[in-house]
Amino acid sequence: MSTLIKDVDVDGRATHLYIEGNRIAEIGKRREADTVLDGRGKIALPGFVNLHTHAAMTLFRGYADDLDLSTWLEARIWPAEAKLSPEDVYWGTKLACLEMIKSGTTTFNDMYFHMDEAAKAVKDMGLRAFLSEGIVDLNDPGRAAKQFRAAEETNRKIERLKTDRIRPAFGPHAIYTVSKDSLLRIRELADKEESLVHIHLSETKREVDECLAKTGMRPAKYLESIGFLGDDVIAAHGCWLDPSEIEVLARAGAKVAHCPISNMKLSAGAAMPYRALREAGVVMGLGTDGAASNNSLDMFETMKVAALLQKFAHGDPKTLPAMEAFELATRGGARALGIDAGTIRVGNLADLILVDPRRPELTPRHNDVSNWVYSAHGGVVDTTICDGVVLMRDGHVKGETDILERAGDAARDLVRRA
Ligand SMILES: [Zn+2]
Structure with missing residues (x-):
């Protein structure tokens, strides 16, 4: 062809x-x-590379706005997510793919639930994606065992789709929702299967404070100390990273996804330290995060807000100029995921x-x-x-009219059940 x-x-x-x-x-x-x-x-x-999202959260667009992260998650999003059916994820992901296609995104890095259904949606829509079944064990070994079974089964199902466009990855949600044992198991599995690992890291001050209280270390240091970090890790947010953690990430070759709109909307309290990460040579890209905390998946908007947030945070309009923002959204994301994309060049995808x-x-x-x-x-x-x-x-x-209708219906039913 x-x-x-x-x-x-x-x-x-x-x-x-x-x-x-x-x-x-x-x-x-x-x-x-x-x-x-x-x-x-x-x-x-x-095409743009969206380095951090939860595609099916399009179903929660506008459902719970203007709340702090813990209330937003614990009182609104998690109870609603508990009612999510595999079919909801299929239609939510299809809606996300439609929005991404229409706004110029061709690859996305996604973490959510029922990812075999997400994979079917991505396959139908024709995008490129890295999909990880989210692991949230809440320190419960029984729950962890069940989720590992689900994640491994999902990854086998994704492999059976036999398309290079869709690759399975591992998705430990965050250090405060996943036990050390599970993090270590994920490290082993990722090494064995040569898959990427997608995790939220240093998003809020509460995460840092709790980690310090529990382990005496900041989040990235903690991950290094248990041997979890590697060049296959995509860490989303990184708002509160300090210089010693940036050094640790740079040494490990870990990548960082900057999600400025989600951070500002949930008021994470600090901007990802872009300049220091860049100086340390950390590969970075841009992410929208899920539509419940953005509320769109438009990477043009994310480039602009990234540039503005970083200028504002550094008190310097020369920080993150337009060309760098454009490169983060394209080549940066592609490098982070290890795909030959992000530039228009002979031989590239x-x-x-x-x-x-x-x-x-x-x-x-x-x-x-x-x-x-x-x-x-x-x-x-x-x-x-x-x-x-x-x-x-x-x-x-x-098929766009049908997707809008079916996803709209799924969202309405889901919220009614929640
Ligand atoms: Zn996220």
């Missing part, structure tokens, strides 16, 4: 982009292809989007990257291609 995007703008020049199978095979020559897209006037950009700049909010074009980060929004995406397959053309995704 081949696709030619003719007369499209790549890195500031009009050219032809040729995709063969799931890779970008050539940039420059006009070639015969099975599908030809007219790229005239449009700009090709790499054909995960890309087309944007039509002929819009008021993108005019004039003094600086396109500035426009993408500070002025654009998901609605500027015209075409989305993932793994060489066109998932959206002229702003339209197949």
Whole structure:
């Protein structure tokens, strides 16, 4: 299967982009292809990588706003999640995929429950994803055993889907919800299966204080001390990391997902120390977090808020300039996940989007990257291609009306049961 995007703008020049199978095979020559897209006037950009989310939480969009993290989780989200059915996760994930396709995301790193159903939704929608069944054992060995069985079964089911686009990972929720024994078991399994590990780390001051009281160490130090850290760990948030922890993460090669909107909405109290992490050479990307704490999955919005939050937090408008924000959202996320994506380059995966700049909010074009980060929004995406397959053309995704209806129904029923 081949696709030619003719007369499209790549890195500031009009050219032809040729995709063969799931890779970008050539940039420059006009070639015969099975599908030809007219790229005239449009700009090709790499698809975004959402490095931390809980896709099916789209069902809780607008359900519990304006609460602190512990009330939000313990009084509203966890009771509702206890009623989640596998079918809810399927429709919630489908809705998330639809939103991501429409706003230019082609890969996401997800942690939630019933992930075999999430995998089916991702397979149907055509995106690339790393999926981890969330482990929340609350220090209960019986509960841990059950969840490990579920996680391993889910990962086998994902492997049986036989697609390179969807890879299983391990998802210990956080150090305050997962026992040391379970963390160590996950380390062993991740080594054996060469899977990524996705964990929330240093999100709130309470997490740091409790860890200090219990172990005498800060969260990242604690994870290092038990031998959990490695270059396969994607740590979400990192708001309260101190210099000694940044050193530990850099040494281990762990990656950090910055989720500025969720941190601000739940008022985590500190901004991820971007400059220090960058200076230490830690690979970082951007995440939206789930739609219950954002409330959208729009990576354009996340780039802008990341740049603004970091400038504000550092008291310096030169911090996190537009180009760095754009790179975090594309190449940074791709590096963190170890995929050949995040740039438009021959040999890379054909995960890309087309944007039509002929819009008021993108005019004039003094600086396109500035426009993408500070002025654009998901609605500027015209075409989305993932793994060489066109998932959206002229702003339209197949089956979208049905997804909106079914996911809306699932959300209404779920909240009624909760
Ligand atoms: Zn999260």
